[in-house]
Amino acid sequence: MSSVPSPGAVSNFLRTLIEKDLAEGRHAQKLWAGRPGPASVQRQGTPDPARIRTRFPPEPNGYLHIGHAKSICLNFGLANDYQGACHLRFDDTNPEKEEQEYVDAIIDMVKWLGFDWKFQDEDNLYFASDYFGYMYEFAEALVQAGHAYVDEQSPDEIRAMRGTLTEPGKDSPWRDRPAEESLQLLREMRDGKHPNGSLCLRARIDMASPNINMRDPVLYRIRHATHHRTGDQWCIYPMYSWAHPVEDALEGITHSFCTLEFEDQRPFYNWILERLAELDMLLHPLPQQTEFARLNLSYVVTSKRKLLQLVRDGHVNGWDDPRLPTLAGLRRRGYTPAAIRLFCERLGVTKADSRIDYSVLEQALRDDLDPIAPRAVAVLDPLKLVITNYPEGSSEPCQAPANPHNPEAGVRQFSFGRELWIERDDFREEPPKKYFRLFPGNKVRLKYGYIVECTGFVKNEAGEVIEVHAEYLPDTKSGTPGADSVKVKGNITWVNAAEAISAEIRLYDRLFLEPHPDAGDQDFIAALNPDSCQVVQAWLEPSIQAEPGATWQFERLGYFTADREESSIERPVLNRATTLKDSWGKNK
Structure with a gap:
């Protein structure tokens, strides 16, 4: 059965x-x-x-x-x-x-x-x-x-x-x-x-x-x-x-x-x-x-009448919209059957009504995917990093574990080159206290690559930083005897601009801003989160083959799944299933 x-x-x-x-x-x-x-x-x-x-x-x-x-x-x-x-x-x-x-x-x-x-x-x-x-x-x-x-x-x-x-x-x-x-x-x-x-x-x-x-x-x-x-x-x-x-x-x-x-x-x-x-x-x-x-879950509505209203009035894109609590929506977002079964098992069975926080569902997904999801790097808000002392037109191989919990999964291959993409948040022209990533004069490790020192940056006419310059320390590559010769506090991810894959990333968040959007006589439509889906153009590590339903843990970012309806290897479209840790309360 x-x-x-x-x-x-x-x-x-x-x-x-x-x-x-x-x-x-x-x-x-x-x-x-x-x-x-x-x-x-x-x-x-x-x-x-x-x-x-x-x-x-x-x-x-x-x-x-x-x-x-x-x-x-x-x-x-x-x-x-x-x-x-x-x-x-x-x-x-x-x-x-x-x-x-x-x-x-x-x-x-x-x-x-x-x-x-x-x-x-x-x-x-x-x-x-x-x-x-x-x-x-x-x-x-x-x-x-x-x-x-x-x-x-x-x-x-x-x-x-x-x-x-x-x-x-x-x-x-x-x-x-x-x-x-x-x-x-x-x-x-x-x-x-x-x-x-x-x-x-x-x-x-x-x-x-x-x-x-x-x-x-x-x-x-x-x-x-x-x-x-x-x-x-x-x-x-x-x-x-x-x-x-x-x-x-x-x-x-x-x-x-x-x-x-x-x-x-x-x-x-x-x-x-x-x-x-x-x-x-x-x-x-x-x-x-x-x-x-x-089961009463926070930050969602489960009334069929209200779900139908969300669909029919165009607040979401169909019954399988990844923001909905429908099983079709959760599957498309990236939830696994095992994660949902684990969530239900953890709830237990009682006679007393209670409301379960949405974070419990998210944690079940993390616990299911962490041991099995392949790792990769994605840059969601790209900023160009130029290694000025690295030879133009050159590259060299780097590697990283496919999954650190499973050595049998092997390694993934990518290359290091002169021009890289990094997250915009990994650079500050004027860093706040305890900021250990890139800023003029500071050294960081490019994860799985070299230690680099920031030497400058370029702005456009609007005063926005569009390019960061750095020099690499040749004897500090990860996995070599000199990797520990220089101590740094910062460690950032990157992808080689020459081989990075362009992708559309949909950053899904909770559909409602209120934990109990339909409690009492509230207008649940008024509690909709206007930022429940943000679309960005990102750069992905070349190991990613975005076949529909495939899932990865993007290092430092969370778990992402290739959209079941729209993604293809030629045109990747990925949905964020959940972040690496619960940060909802801190961000709101």
Whole structure:
């Protein structure tokens, strides 16, 4: 089911629950026919070979984001650890917002994270729309048993009659209509004989319940809309709170893990399953819903509505914009599946909501890439350095480790010459205190090359320094006996101008200036960071072959990835995934 090796499991309340259920044999005799279905189907099965069944049930109305990654890693990871199955199920019950594009993108991201939905010979990829027939059959059974009725109130009237947290709701005038009449109206709804909003099917529970979710919730609403899979076959669609428990039960899910916002829905989840089991539509043991804290990350928004607004209004360049917290955006920026899994592992699983600082995600990427990323030098803000006493037209080879953590990775080759590119910040005409890099009269080491002494500089008509002059000390080349003969405090990177590769570098930063951009009634658009993407023309070491998705650590600068959509060896375009260390607070 997973191609990801499971790390040493850290105990949490979900693992404790699973282990208790396994020890007590709660699901040991659960029947499974090898496919989803009601009691009539599952009775044909044998004891389920999967010790547990979990599910990841996204709605295909947008792209997955970092919050979904936690649920993916949790559900697929637990199933893998306990010799179970995890289903990928698309909750496609809202035809007006769902598209095949999102289905394809979700499948792509789950696979990219390293998971799949196969268990033994099962391919557990499912769609809620496959169960519309079963759901409707169950709805008729509830009506006939007196557990549901057709209401003719408008949505606004239902809302007004619902009551408040301190006041009970009021019964609908149609709450006690005969089952035969409700059944006839339900069939007319199914057959398209009524307009949107004119009728709905409600559960008959308790309008005085202290839990508002139990006050006769709506099960079906009329929507004359084309579904991305079923077309115009249906014009009534189940509400999520009704569909969710039914889908879990049809698929034989043992542990339905949800985020805390669904905690208040759990009594209705259980009510639905218990009523359907009483009607012999479902078999025991029934699924069990358990809630955990969702992932709240600082400096991002994860609401699909708000992400869609950012995309549609052109604040970002599509769902895979590297500034977005979508998994597609994080992948394009340079995040690895291993880094995201490591991040989710470090978060753990709790019952208490908290907000995780964005720096925790960045550090997971650094920890993943540092041992494996090849090193290179890039100059992002180039300033010409001329070694005036080095022969014109000459060059000599230099080398550096491809990765200092991995000697087997070998070395990378480049050359030293008369004209070099250095970072503009590595020179000061009038240096501040404790500045140890280039300034007139000072010596520094050109990393992997020679020690040089600054002898002067050239300015343009605007008074800007456009060229720095220096002389090299011939017997001080790195790796030679004379390398330590002269002591210097400064050490700067460089590339040979004669062989440097020109590249477009996109310096991505946090999309929002505020850590909680959508808290309360804030206008999250007003908190956008105008400098979240800066584009510079840089010079790269010649060892770089910028094939899409390739990643390097640029010394002193951070981790950079060749853009998956636009980069090529002929025209490199690189994205900064993250800096070498967290400097956000110091820079803002």
